[in-house]
Amino acid sequence: MKIRLVWVGRTKERFIDEGIKKYLRLIKPFGHVSVVEIKEEKGKDTQRMVETESQRISKLRMPYVLLDEKGKGFSSVEFADFIAGHSPMMTFVIGGAYGVSEGVRDAAESKLALSKMTLTHEMARLFLVEQIYRAFTIMHKRGYHH
Numbered sequence: 198m199k200i201r202l203v204w205v206g207r208t209k210e211r212f213i214d215e216g217i218k219k220y221l222r223l224i225k226p227f228g229h230v231s232v233v234e235i236k237e238e239k240g241k242d243t244q245r246m247v248e249t250e251s252q253r254i255s256k257l258r259m260p261y262v263l264l265d266e267k268g269k270g271f272s273s274v275e276f277a278d279f280i281a282g283h284s285p286m287m288t289f290v291i292g293g294a295y296g297v298s299e300g301v302r303d304a305a306e307s308k309l310a311l312s313k314m315t316l317t318h319e320m321a322r323l324f325l326v327e328q329i330y331r332a333f334t335i336m337h338k339r340g341y342h343h
Contacts, residue, residue, distance in 0.1 A: 198228035199286045200329060203257060204322055205250050205293035206237030213319045220326040227333035230326075233257070235293075243295045251298035254290055260306045261288040263297065264321055268308030273342060277332035291321050 208214040224230050235253045238246040271279060280287060289309070292301070294317075302308070311324050334341035 198280070198284050198333075200228060200230045200280075201233060201259070201286070201288040202230060202291070202322070202325070203233045203235060203254065203261065203288060204291040204318065205235045205254075207234055208319055208322060210319050213323050216323045217326050220323075220330045223330050224326075224333060227330075227337060230329065237293055246293070247295050248298055250293045251301045254292075254297065254301050255304070257288075259288050261290045261304075263302060263305035263308050264289060264291045264311060264325065265302065265305070265308040266310055266313075266315065268310040270310045270313070273328060273331050274335055276328055277335035280329070280332045281336055289325060291318055291325065294318055 208217060221230055221232075235250060238249040240246055290297070290301070290305070311321055311328070316324065331342050333339075
């Protein structure tokens, strides 16, 4: 199984970056996960920033699952089934601090909500990677998920 994670900008918070790296290492026995960092746009015009970042995401031209606050929520077991149903390749997209354009939202194959609560885009990265690891342990009947 191959999973591609696409997100805007590098992870700046050290503890989040370390957590992401930890779970990426733990995932290795189950499948290959690659991270694609889209260049983060700087400036004061947030609408222009969202549009520019969204254009960069759209250039990747692949089916993807968008992390979105209005997306479908899953239990961890349901998420494992969702991933298993998308084998052999799956892409997840996390927008930047101000989100993504309606075009990126509309083009998504599906939308996933990690929580009803609002998360920073960096925390969403860590939570997603942990849930992917958890999903693999569920699929392979390992002892991480209780």
